[in-house]
Amino acid sequence: MAEPTIRNTPLRRRVKTGAALSLALAAGALALAPSAANAETTGDDCVYNIVREELTCADTPEEALAASSVGLQADTVLVRMYGDTNYGTSSGTHTLTVPGAYTCSSAYTPVEFTITRMGSFTNKASSVRTYNSCDVKLFDNDSATGTSSTWIDALANLDTAAGGWANRTSSYQLS
Template structure:
């Protein structure tokens, strides 16, 4: 093999490999995504660490669909579209992978959810888990008027300031 052919051969192999990788990337983008979560349905689960939203037709189905791998997710809170923890108009559940217990102090804030997506201004009751409490905010990015810290409340209208159908973002501690 001549000197020129020996030099061109590695370049040809690299170009071919790059073309194969490009085709594989396009195939992954166009393939129906098993990794892409369903975001239709009235009951949604937001996983803080994975930063993904999974929705389904029931709270249980949404939670099951959002679980990935062998490590179970821990529910930190669930907001309900109805008073008295009713689920007929939807739910918004916040999870983290593995186990997590919130600190007993409100400061520092452990998690801030800056936007509630389709559940904005829909929460009518809320329940927290694993020693967590929630503070609701009128505006996105945890700004505007805020509620007091809430552990569980069957009717958010009974909170000071009336918080049913009002929250756009929240903090967890």
């Protein structure tokens, strides 16, 4: 018995048309995705994607995360700094993400990420929380130099860290 074949039948044309339409829609979605050049940068809550080097801001941390997501794969949050103590968001947030899944190593060396530009959040962090096994080291200078904090996992009041780190962070490292 011969294998059934589908030549130029209405069903085959619909399959081809559906595939072409899906491809066109996917290309259109990519064309509409925000890029570093046109990402929204107004609002007190900002997300910086280290791989795409893209800063996206909005009125809430959740809106900023949603606006920064591109494609089907969700971004992974590695650190969030808060403008208020006790992880309060009324004075804004700064969140660092990477595309896809990521877990920091358990060692502090080598450093996995160095963030040297914090934009409008420079010297505003009052509390910090890390995720996915990451720890953060805060620096006075914007080039990850100068005085630094110890490695921090989560701290509800950066003034309680040795040296007092509230409203002092200009750059940071993750490991």
